[in-house]
Amino acid sequence: GENVEQHPSTLSVQEGDSAVIKCTYSDSASNYFPWYKQELGKGPQLIIDIRSNVGEKKDQRIAVTLNKTAKHFSLHITETQPEDSAVYFCAARAGYSTLTFGKGTMLLVSP
């Protein structure tokens, strides 16, 4: 089955800095790569996703890049704000199979 590795496990940045979280996956058939944000006491919420026919996708301060050859994808957050503090999960899926999640990155943005 699919295996998703995520790094780093924790990330501390100053407000206004950029943050980058990286993930690798094992199944070359995976073609859908979402990122979820989980705030304390809440369920994960989708913030951005990318499909294998696209190399990069951007939504305001958030961007995701995908390198299918290397089987890795990354989340980039620019101009971080304290409200970006949360746990971020990457995930991967092949076709209509079930999503496999990484172990998460706790992002702390200090004012």
Place this chain on the structure above:
Amino acid sequence: EAGVVQSPRYKIIEKKQPVAFWCNPISGHNTLYWYLQNLGQGPELLIRYENEEAVDDSQLPKDRFSAERLKGVDSTLKIQPAELGDSAVYLCASSPVGAGELFFGEGSRLTVL
């Protein structure tokens, strides 16, 4: 539009007791998932339903866990008997057929003493 609703939000029980969690998905969502989330970990799939049919339950510990989704809407996840290691958050999610996004509920936090 109402999101995924789970209950109870919190449950504390003693080991060997039974426990049940309930999930009401977003209206019209045919696919329903139960995920287990241990502290500091990502969600791990327990079972996935397409309408009433369980299409992926390979990670469900069937000796003590059971689930049902009657009429293809609400779902119940049961643990009997609970063990100390079952302490975790149980997340329910739903999605429309063929769509990528999963919509999660707020989870049910179980503590087994």
